[in-house]
Amino acid sequence: MTTKEVVTAYSVALSQGDIPTAFSHFSxxxxxHQPGNHRLSGTKNxxxxxxxxxxxxxxITNGSLVVNPTGDxxxxxxxxxFPVRFSGKNGEKTIDMNGVDLFEVVNEKIVQVWLFSEDQDAEDIFWS
Incomplete structure (x- = not known):
């Protein structure tokens, strides 16, 4: 598999709610690396x-969190x-913004993920 194929397979499985298959693409x-300054921020190992x-x-989002691709x-x-648009609801708070997910793939496995959002301050408020 190419690096793109690995990330595509992960994304398809995740969008179908198939977490075991999605995670099978990870080392x-x-x-x-979850950005920001909120309770979920930081590097997860x-x-x-x-x-x-x-x-x-x-x-937190009662299952409403959705991540959709916005480009190639x-x-x-x-x-x-991987350009994305993510949205969800947390009580009365909502989020709907663009982001970029950056994956590092080694030996056909995802070894690192970095997330970027267009408005980190708004995302921090959403997850707080």
Missing amino acids: PDARW GLDEIGKMLGEMME LMSNGNFVS
């Missing part, structure tokens, strides 16, 4: 921490850039 010691964070996100994946060596 067991993957790192997820390994699938347990990543899974816990994603589970908390779904719990672009690759440069081991890196894949």
Whole structure:
């Protein structure tokens, strides 16, 4: 699989709610860099921490968190850039903004993920 194919397979599985298949595309010691200054921010190490964070996100949003691609994946060596739009509801708070997810793929496994959002301050308020 190419780096783009790995990220595409992960994204498709995630969009279908197939978490085991989505996580099968990660290295067991993957790192997820969640930006911002809120309770979910920081680097998550390994699938347990990543899974816990994603589970908390779904719990906070009562399952309303949606991430949709907004453009083509672009690759440069081991890196894949994935433009997205994410939205969700947290009580009375809502979020709907663009972002970029950057994946590092090594030996056909995702080893690191960095997220970027167009308005980090608004995202911090949403997750607070």
